[in-house]
Amino acid sequence: MSTLPQETSTLVNMAVSQINAGIVILDEHSNIVLWNRFMEIHSGIKSSEAVGNSLFELFPETAGSGIEKKIKSVFLLKNLAFTSWEYRPYLFKFPNPRSVMGGEKYMLQDCTFSPMTDESGKVTHICLSVFDATNTASFQQKLLRTSASLIKQRNKLSALNRKLEEAQNQLLQSEKMAAIGQLAAGVAHEINNPIGYVNSNVSSLEGYISEMLKLLSAYEECDSLLDHNHELAQPLKQAKNDVDLEYLKEDLTDLISESKEGLVRVKRIVQDLKDFSHVDECEWQATDIHQGIDSTINVVNNEIKYKAEVVKNYAELPLVTCLSSQINQVIMNLLINAAHAIEEHGIITITTGTEENGIWLEIEDTGSGIPEEKIGRIFEPFFTTKPVGSGTGLGLSLSYNIIQKHKGKISVESELGKGTKFHIWLPIDAGITHDLDTGASTIQAKTN
Amino acid sequence: MINSILVVDDSKMSRKLIIRSMPEEWDVPIYQAANGIEALEIFHEKKPDVVFLDLTMPELDGFGVLEALQKENNKVPVIVISADVQTQAYERAITLGAKAFIQKPLSGDDVKKVVQELRLL
Amino acid sequence: MIKLNEKFNEDRRDALQEVVNIAMGQAGDSMAKLFDTFVELSIPKFHVSNIDQLRESLAGKEEYREKMTVLRQPFSGELEGEGITLFNTSGTHELATLMGYEGEITLNNEREMILDVCSILVGACLNGIASQLDMSVSYTAPSVVVANTGIADFFTAGSTNWSYALVMEIRLTLEQHSFSSNMLLFLAEDSFEPLIQRLDILLDEL
Numbered sequence: 001m002s003t004l005p006q007e008t009s010t011l012v013n014m015a016v017s018q019i020n021a022g023i024v025i026l027d028e029h030s031n032i033v034l035w036n037r038f039m040e041i042h043s044g045i046k047s048s049e050a051v052g053n054s055l056f057e058l059f060p061e062t063a064g065s066g067i068e069k070k071i072k073s074v075f076l077l078k079n080l081a082f083t084s085w086e087y088r089p090y091l092f093k094f095p096n097p098r099s100v101m102g103g104e105k106y107m108l109q110d111c112t113f114s115p116m117t118d119e120s121g122k123v124t125h126i127c128l129s130v131f132d133a134t135n136t137a138s139f140q141q142k143l144l145r146t147s148a149s150l151i152k153q154r155n156k157l158s159a160l161n162r163k164l165e166e167a168q169n170q171l172l173q174s175e176k177m178a179a180i181g182q183l184a185a186g187v188a189h190e191i192n193n194p195i196g197y198v199n200s201n202v203s204s205l206e207g208y209i210s211e212m213l214k215l216l217s218a219y220e221e222c223d224s225l226l227d228h229n230h231e232l233a234q235p236l237k238q239a240k241n242d243v244d245l246e247y248l249k250e251d252l253t254d255l256i257s258e259s260k261e262g263l264v265r266v267k268r269i270v271q272d273l274k275d276f277s278h279v280d281e282c283e284w285q286a287t288d289i290h291q292g293i294d295s296t297i298n299v300v301n302n303e304i305k306y307k308a309e310v311v312k313n314y315a316e317l318p319l320v321t322c323l324s325s326q327i328n329q330v331i332m333n334l335l336i337n338a339a340h341a342i343e344e345h346g347i348i349t350i351t352t353g354t355e356e357n358g359i360w361l362e363i364e365d366t367g368s369g370i371p372e373e374k375i376g377r378i379f380e381p382f383f384t385t386k387p388v389g390s391g392t393g394l395g396l397s398l399s400y401n402i403i404q405k406h407k408g409k410i411s412v413e414s415e416l417g418k419g420t421k422f423h424i425w426l427p428i429d430a431g432i433t434h435d436l437d438t439g440a441s442t443i444q445a446k447t448n
Numbered sequence: 449m450i451n452s453i454l455v456v457d458d459s460k461m462s463r464k465l466i467i468r469s470m471p472e473e474w475d476v477p478i479y480q481a482a483n484g485i486e487a488l489e490i491f492h493e494k495k496p497d498v499v500f501l502d503l504t505m506p507e508l509d510g511f512g513v514l515e516a517l518q519k520e521n522n523k524v525p526v527i528v529i530s531a532d533v534q535t536q537a538y539e540r541a542i543t544l545g546a547k548a549f550i551q552k553p554l555s556g557d558d559v560k561k562v563v564q565e566l567r568l569l
Numbered sequence: 570m571i572k573l574n575e576k577f578n579e580d581r582r583d584a585l586q587e588v589v590n591i592a593m594g595q596a597g598d599s600m601a602k603l604f605d606t607f608v609e610l611s612i613p614k615f616h617v618s619n620i621d622q623l624r625e626s627l628a629g630k631e632e633y634r635e636k637m638t639v640l641r642q643p644f645s646g647e648l649e650g651e652g653i654t655l656f657n658t659s660g661t662h663e664l665a666t667l668m669g670y671e672g673e674i675t676l677n678n679e680r681e682m683i684l685d686v687c688s689i690l691v692g693a694c695l696n697g698i699a700s701q702l703d704m705s706v707s708y709t710a711p712s713v714v715v716a717n718t719g720i721a722d723f724f725t726a727g728s729t730n731w732s733y734a735l736v737m738e739i740r741l742t743l744e745q746h747s748f749s750s751n752m753l754l755f756l757a758e759d760s761f762e763p764l765i766q767r768l769d770i771l772l773d774e775l
């Protein structure tokens with residue numbers, strides 16, 4: 001350090017005194033060596049009262065809050081130490097001089113502890129500078145508040161957007177389902193007519209054939225009476241052998257009964273299609289959930305039967321007021337997903353039960369499971385784990401919305417390599433208040 | 449009587465600095481090694497009468513060299529010159545048989561003073 | 570890059586490494602006295618790197634994959650650049666005692682504390698380098714850049730205004746305390762020339 005000419009030195013002293021910031025010089029025992037005018041004015045403590053006293057005795061609230069270490073680090077490491085109003089609003093509790101206009105009660109401060117070294121480079125003193133940050137701070141806080149409210153608004157908007165998107169997807173999907181339903185109903189109706197007369201014809205046919213066979217037996221009983229040397233006897237025998245009459249009689253009966261069985265199945269599928277689409281009953285009504293599950297299994301049986309065995313553990317369930325076609329749709333989605341998750345062959349277990357004024361059903365597969373990072377998103381629209389083109393990514397989102405509409409809950413548990421379990425809970429009487437379409441439902445997802 | 453010297457440090461600059469700060473009286477061969485393994489090889493081949501040893505080095509560090517020499521019951525004076533100046537490092541080096549510990553950066557007559565104290569001239 | 574590797578030739582690299590090692594030794598010693606515990610500072614390896622190389626190298630390291638609080642402290646003068654300090658905040662409660670905080674630790678206390686450690690770490694390491702090379706350096710207050718993010722996300726193109734920097738990675742561990750922190754010291758391209766000049770002075774003195 002070089003000594004300054006007398007005049008400069010006076011100017012420096014004046015600057016230290018007049019500068020619009022607090023300047024405090026501390027020795028190695030944290031005793032105050034210099035206390036400038038800014039400090040005098042804001043603390044109300046005169047320089048003559050401050051100098052010679054320990055900082056921590058004069059301002060006990062600064063002790064035990066990391067300041068000692070800051071000072072020690074400056075002495076040891078010759079580095080700078082700081083306090084910022086953001087994390088420590090003030091080091092010295094000075095009243096805010098702007099309190100006339102309101103705002104902060106105390107002056108917010110940014111402080112810097114700088115090392116002062118002697119010629120050998122050893123730190124002998126610390127220069128503590130205190131800057132009034134109240135203005136900057138209040139601007140910043142205003143800014144923070146504004147940006148927080150902007151973020152809140154943005155989040156609100158994006159939530160709204162998401163809802164809109166969901167609604168649109170649902171609309172799209174329900175349009176599609178309605179179209180499929182109508183188609184199914186149309187097809188069912190068209191099939192019903194021919195099946196009706198085929199059915200009645202087959203019944204008549206069955207009667208006629210049985211009569212004919214009776215007659216034939218009667219004729220056969222007369223066979224012994226025939227003259228075997230008669231010129232017509234030989235062609236008759238030949239004809240009997242050619243048609244293999246014994247087989248024919250047996251097979252005729254089988255054909256008829258198989259045809260009847262086939263007809264019963266066709267009728268049941270037609271009925272299931274009608275049940276499933278429910279074009280005729282799009283209303284809230286008391287529904288047997290098991291019947292819904294069964295008819296849905298029949299409709300999607302083609303997708304499932306080569307992949308999995310379906311095991312049913314049905315409990316006794318009360319009738320549930322719901323939009324049965326929509327609940328069937330949910331069940332169908334879950335069944336198809338379960339089948340797709342199974343790579344070779346597995347088991348799909350359907351379990352039902354009652355709980356808290358409601359019923360629950362679980363569809364569990366022994367498939368590949370859902371990775372942890374994806375499980376939180378499976379109810380999002382357009383989110384799919386299936387290969388491109390195999391899934392729309394709408395099935396589960398739609399299912400979620402349907403369950404939400406029923407004021408129910410849908411949750412999923414999954415373990416990679418073990419399988420996935422969907423759990424649905426439905427209130428028995430959601431339909432009573434179904435027009436208040438605000439019921440909150442919850443998504444829960446977890447992996448094991 | 450000093451007939452040869454071994455300087456071990458992974459930094460070429462540091463080796464040069466150590467060599468430059470040795471007493472002028474030592475007009476003897478000086479061998480250099482850049483890690484502990486090299487150091488032990490040269491040590492066994494050349495049998496130097498004093499070793500200047502850095503602590504933090506790749507392959508085998510200075511503590512490893514000290515341990516090896518201690519196992520062989522070798523009493524060659526080892527002077528550690530290290531940037532790791534925490535008490536733990538100093539105590540460990542002395543326990544492992546180092547005769548002196550000089551802190552980096554080397555200044556002035558650090559090396560000469562220690563050499564005199566250890567009566568190696 | 571070829572030019573830069575020429576600039577930082579073997580002798581200069583060797584000299585810089587030694588200067589840095591000595592600085593770390595001194596920093597470790599001072600910090601041990603400050604915290605009254607054994608302090609381990611890893612010996613930094615430095616490399617000249619551009620932003621893509623840096624991000625790639627950071628993303629490849631296990632310790633940078635955790636979520637961390639990132640602090641920065643700019644420094645200027647003949648040595649110019651920034652110290653980026655990374656904290657895994659789970660260890661900061663123990664730090665409170667070491668840093669002389671009494672009573673309950675609020676989030677603000679915790680922030681100030683890690684800012685202090687950042688400032689101590691950057692200051693201790695740089696002061697050691699600067700004083701050996703007789704270069705001046707001054708510091709700006711450190712600040713929290715991001716809380717709880719992966720470091721690789723932090724270094725994205727356009728987020729910094731340097732094309733090349735001399736990067737040093739230093740790891741600080743406090744013995745008997747679960748606290749550790751990583752620091753990346755960046756020397757800006759503008760510091761390369763003065764740094765090389767000072768290294769040459771050191772080398773010429775040999």
